[in-house]
Amino acid sequence: MKTDKQIHLLLGTGADAFRFLTSGIELPGPYRGRSVAFKELERRADRVFEPESGEGPTYIIEIQAQRGGDVYDRLVLELVLYRKAHPGRAVYGLVIFLDAGCDEPDSPWVDSLGTGPLLRPVYLDAVLAKAREREPDHPLLAVFLPLLVDERELAGRAPAAWRRLESLTEPGSKVLLDVFLSWLMERHKGRNFEEIMRMLQVLTPLEETVAYQQLVGIGKQKEAQVILRKLLARRFGMLPPWAVARLEEAETAQLEAWAEAIFDAASLEALLGR
Amino acid sequence: MRRAWRRCWAGNVELKETRFYQEVFAKGQREERLRIARSLLDVIADDRLLAEKTGLSEAEVQALRAQQHSGRADSLLR
Numbered sequence: 001m002k003t004d005k006q007i008h009l010l011l012g013t014g015a016d017a018f019r020f021l022t023s024g025i026e027l028p029g030p031y032r033g034r035s036v037a038f039k040e041l042e043r044r045a046d047r048v049f050e051p052e053s054g055e056g057p058t059y060i061i062e063i064q065a066q067r068g069g070d071v072y073d074r075l076v077l078e079l080v081l082y083r084k085a086h087p088g089r090a091v092y093g094l095v096i097f098l099d100a101g102c103d104e105p106d107s108p109w110v111d112s113l114g115t116g117p118l119l120r121p122v123y124l125d126a127v128l129a130k131a132r133e134r135e136p137d138h139p140l141l142a143v144f145l146p147l148l149v150d151e152r153e154l155a156g157r158a159p160a161a162w163r164r165l166e167s168l169t170e171p172g173s174k175v176l177l178d179v180f181l182s183w184l185m186e187r188h189k190g191r192n193f194e195e196i197m198r199m200l201q202v203l204t205p206l207e208e209t210v211a212y213q214q215l216v217g218i219g220k221q222k223e224a225q226v227i228l229r230k231l232l233a234r235r236f237g238m239l240p241p242w243a244v245a246r247l248e249e250a251e252t253a254q255l256e257a258w259a260e261a262i263f264d265a266a267s268l269e270a271l272l273g274r
Numbered sequence: 275m276r277r278a279w280r281r282c283w284a285g286n287v288e289l290k291e292t293r294f295y296q297e298v299f300a301k302g303q304r305e306e307r308l309r310i311a312r313s314l315l316d317v318i319a320d321d322r323l324l325a326e327k328t329g330l331s332e333a334e335v336q337a338l339r340a341q342q343h344s345g346r347a348d349s350l351l352r
Contacts (some may be wrong), residue, residue, distance in 0.1 A: 126315050185292045212298055219302020220309075223329070226330045230327045252306070260313045 045078045057090035058082065065098045072109035073120070079117050092119050099125040139168055140194035143176050157200040158184060175212060181211045217252065224255035231259060236268040248273050303329075311335060315342055 011018055012033035019026055049059040060078050064071045075093040082091050097103050101122050102164040104110075128148065131138050142161035146154060176181045181196075188196060193212065202209065225247050232239055232247075239247075247255065258271055265271035290296070311328040315338060318324040325332045 056321050185294045188294075189292045190295060192297050200285075214301035215295060215298035216305065219299040219304075220306040222299075223303040223306040224310065227307065227328050236329065256310060258311065259310050260317075265319050 009157050035182070042152050043074070043078055043081060044081075048078075048082065057092055058086070059066050060091065060093045062093070063094045064095055067102050067104065069104060071104060072107040072170075075118065076109055085115075094119040095121045096271070097123050098120055099123050137164075139165055139176055143180045146180065146187045151187070154184075154187065155199055158199060162200040162202065178211065178214075221252045224252050224259070225250075228255050228259050228262075230269065231262050232271075235262055235265075239268070243268055243272055277346055308334075308338070315339055337348070 005066075011021055015027045015031075018031070045060050046062045047060070049061065051058070060075065060082060062071055062075050062078075072095065075095060079091055079093045083089075097104075103121060103123070108251075109118060112118050128141065128144055131141055135141070142164045145157060145161045149157065150197075161180065165173070165180055168176065185191075185196060188199075191199070195207070207213070228247060229239065232243065250258075259272060277306075307328045307330050311324060311334075312332055313336075314324060314328070318327070321332050321335045321339070324330075324337045328335075330338075
């Protein structure tokens with residue numbers, strides 16, 4: 001027997017029926033019940049962590065660096081959508097705030113925090129403060145150093161932090177080094193790479209550092225795209241969108257190969273392999 | 275400190291704005307210009323056109339041609 005439609009109809013008959021059927025919710029005035037299609041429900045969560053084995057709960061994590069006003073709403077929505085797509089899988093949602101000042105204590109979801117799928121929020125500044133006492137050698141403390149200390153202290157402690165991170169051999173440890181370096185560069189916007197490396201007391205030749213090679217690679221790729229666009233436009237005229245897209249997706253070696261073959265190709269399609 | 279922390283996290287400081295990034299990025303760009311120009315020396319005979327398309331100066335293209343010729347001469351002598 002179908003009941004949803006009928007109960008909705010009853011609910012819509014007035015405040016008394018609403019109170020009765022909801023076990024006591026008093027409506028403060030007239031309400032109108034209607035069916036609403038949520039057409040814009042395609043959402044992207046910051047990061048969903050799923051167990052590779054399929055065993056264990058999934059975690060949806062939102063990072064919040066400023067007060068936005070709707071982070072819990074978004075997280076609840078993501079939890080609902082995830083549960084709908086993966087029925088039977090346990091899923092938890094967590095917001096990591098930069099500090100308590102970014103939290104949203106007026107959110108209607110606050111009372112639900114820690115009692116179900118919504119976990120209690122985490123304040124990163126408190127996490128780091130606690131880690132400094134309990135795990136002072138943790139590599140993530142080194143990563144966050146450029147954001148935590150003043151310039152003088154940073155200059156003094158950065159070399160040790162760099163060495164600590166460079167000595168890591170665990171899979172993924174390069175990410176820690178990259179994040180540290182990117183924050184360091186941002187703290188010292190005006191310094192060139194030699195000055196940064198000198199500050200870090202890096203003995204490895206600059207050209208051999210991962211950060212340097214990555215940046216040079218980006219510069220090469222972007223320039224190869226620029227040059228190839230000019231050459232292609234001269235040879236074949238204005239580029240269609242599909243060709244522009246192919247250039248933007250291509251690695252440097254591919255771009256170079258196309259540049260070398262440009263005058264042998266009969267058509268844009270033949271060259272780029274559409 | 276709190277301000278620096280917030281700015282970095284909120285993405286108001288762009289890595290691309292840093293001198294470090296710009297200098298190393300520019301080095302990559304220059305290496306690529308030279309590489310592609312070298313590969314096109316035999317295909318584009320007009321120095322001005324090759325310079326225009328690769329972002330090099332005409333003098334730089336001429337220098338690349340001179341290097342290419344001397345390289346060929348060296349290999350013939352070997």
